[in-house]
Amino acid sequence: MDFNLQAYQADHLLHLSVKPQRRLTVQENGQHRWLEIDGVVQSAMSLADPAALCLPHQRVVACLLPEQASRILELGLGGGDLTRHLGQRWPDAHHECVDLDEEVLTVYQQFFQHPQSDEHATPALHLADALAFLEQSEQQYDLILLDLFSQDGNPLLLFQERLYKALAPRLNGTLIINLLPRTTLELTHALLLIEQWIGPATPYPVAGLINIIIHVTPRDAKASDL
Numbered sequence: 001m002d003f004n005l006q007a008y009q010a011d012h013l014l015h016l017s018v019k020p021q022r023r024l025t026v027q028e029n030g031q032h033r034w035l036e037i038d039g040v041v042q043s044a045m046s047l048a049d050p051a052a053l054c055l056p057h058q059r060v061v062a063c064l065l066p067e068q069a070s071r072i073l074e075l076g077l078g079g080g081d082l083t084r085h086l087g088q089r090w091p092d093a094h095h096e097c098v099d100l101d102e103e104v105l106t107v108y109q110q111f112f113q114h115p116q117s118d119e120h121a122t123p124a125l126h127l128a129d130a131l132a133f134l135e136q137s138e139q140q141y142d143l144i145l146l147d148l149f150s151q152d153g154n155p156l157l158l159f160q161e162r163l164y165k166a167l168a169p170r171l172n173g174t175l176i177i178n179l180l181p182r183t184t185l186e187l188t189h190a191l192l193l194i195e196q197w198i199g200p201a202t203p204y205p206v207a208g209l210i211n212i213i214i215h216v217t218p219r220d221a222k223a224s225d226l
Contacts, residue, residue, distance in 0.1 A: 003032050003044035003054040014111060017103060024103060026079075026111050033111060035079035042149060043079025043112065050114050051088035053081060057178060057211040060204055061145070064215045066174045069093055069143035073170070074123075075130040076147040077104055079112040083123055086143075087114055095123040096141075098133045131157060134166035142173030154180045159190050164197035168218070171198065175216035179203075187212060 010027035017024040025036045032054065034044040044054040053059050058081055065086075070093050072086055077099040086095060099105055105125050113122075126133060130148060144167065148155050157163050158179065167175065175198060181187035187203065191214070194201040199219035203212045 003034065003041070003046075005041060005055070008032070008034070008041075015107060024107070026107055033079075035107065035112070037149065040149075043081045045079060045081065045084070045112055050112075051084045053085055055081065057206045057209055057213060058082060058085075060206055060211075060213045061176055061178070064174075064176055064204070064213065065089075066143060069173065071139070071141045072096070072123075072143045072145070073139075073141040074098065074145045074147070075133070076145075076149060077108055077125070078147070078149070080108045081112075082145060082147075083108075084112070084114045087123065096126060097123045098126045098128050098130055100127070100129050102127050131163055131166055134163075134170055137170055140170055140172040144171055144173075144175045145178075146175065147178040159186055159193070161193055161197070164193045168197045171216075171218050173218070175214075175218075177214040177216070179212045179214055180210055181212060190214070 009029060011029045013025060013027055014033070015026035022038050027034055027036065031048070032044050032046060035042045046052045046054055053062055061082065062085065069090055072093050072095045074083060074097040077083065077097045083095070083097055086093070105127055148158060179187065179190060181190065191201050191203065194214065194216055199217050201214050201216045203214050205212055
């Protein structure tokens with residue numbers, strides 16, 4: 001079930017898009033279908049069990065999920081690995097996904113949406129900038145997953161105060177961030193901003209990868225909300 005990031009090989013190319021700013025592919029072999037952007041695997045889906053999590057950093061995220069969530073917001077969709085997993089875990093949850101890339105949304109719907117999704121498990125998809133969505137929203141969520149990707153890893157937004165200031169009023173539960181810090185200084189800076197605007201943040205390194213999964217609990221959250 002695990003997707004081997006060192007030795008994967010494709011049997012079929014299902015989708016190819018080459019633009020001046022990026023190259024996007026969807027590929028498949030006998031066990032997995034995956035999304036690559038600029039040669040980096042963003043998502044991998046088990047064909048036998050689409051709701052399973054196949055990448056190491058996603059399994060860390062799964063261990064940090066709350067016992068229950070009824071309103072979920074994903075900022076950054078990719079191939080929707082966590083979207084499928086959460087849809088199976090909490091099929092009755094109100095689930096929203098935001099992505100700035102229209103092609104990513106289309107590719108998700110065409111190649112990665114859970115084939116057994118029903119009316120209750122299908123997330124609401126928003127073509128929008130994550131920061132703009134947060135600043136314009138009036139909703140609160142008991143689980144927010146932040147996983148934004150750029151050609152350099154994470155966009156600079158993840159290391160800026162404005163993002164966490166906008167996140168704070170939208171969060172009423174758990175925040176989990178997939179961070180790709182380029183330096184220790186970037187990680188320290190992000191943790192300081194998170195703790196300043198939201199609350200205690202605990203980093204979890206992912207063995208063999210540069211990913212740091214950060215678990216955050218709002219400072220003013222009630223114990224019954226966690």
